[in-house]
Amino acid sequence: MLDFFEMKGVPFTRENAPDVLFASSSHKEAAARLEYAVQHRQFCLLTGEAGMGKSTAIRSLVHHLDPIHYHYLYICDSSLTPKLFYREVLQNFGIQPAFRSNDVKRQYQSLMLDIYENEKKQIVIVLDEAHHFSDSMLQELRFILNFREDSMSPLTLIVAGQPSLRNLLKVKHLEAIDQRIQMRYQMSSLTERETADYIGHHLRVVETPHEIFSEEAIQAIYNFSQGVPRKVNTLCSQSLLDAFIQGNKVVGESHIHRVINEL
Ligand SMILES: Nc1ncnc2c1ncn2[C@@H]1O[C@H](COP(=O)(O)OP(=O)(O)O)[C@@H](O)[C@H]1O
């Protein structure tokens, strides 16, 4: 199929090198805000519908973090518990977690302060897929960020998930956590124009010499995907395959409709 379309790689995959990401307005704003949050050791909430590009924006942030100055830890576990969180952090720094949970919390506190004050490194912790977090995990965020009687924070905490996460934090007993959020950003979908550019971008990355999708096809992709990057990817990959099987070098609207009917 790659030869058929004269492509130098598979387009519309999950694996995008961080330096070839498409700079949609939402992606740029998310990336800029995440960077600011890191520079100021903030507690940041990144939300957006599934497939909108949250994890991608986080990945592009990491790409810019110099490992000499930053310790970075990414945890993607929708059923994360406080216990697992502390264990994961400690083990990541080569520390054997203590047996009792209070001791583990103390280990965590002194580790974070030690890295910040003695190693002079910045710590960035990302908790992805947080919209399924239990109430106890959400409550724990307060303790994860509480150092020296709450007078300072040695780390950046980025919590990412679907928009329902915002509502989860709006309940009364989590108000103290919600108030601590210093940076919030909700990612939005690609505009119609951006969707067309996004498709063109992916094709440029694999160096196709021709336009492959017709204008009507792009319009249909936008209508169906509503500019959600992952949906655009799925539609594009499958319609490319459909066109290939039928021997068409151009993906017209009919291929998109066939794929939509199968989805
Ligand atoms: N800025 C971007 N440039 C290129 N591809 C992107 C971009 N944003 C999202 N994508 C694509 O869309 C898919 C979904 O993005 P992802 O970050 O996993 O969404 P989320 O974490 O919000 O569910 C990814 O596999 C990626 O290929």
Ligand SMILES: [Mg+2]
């Ligand atoms: Mg994600």
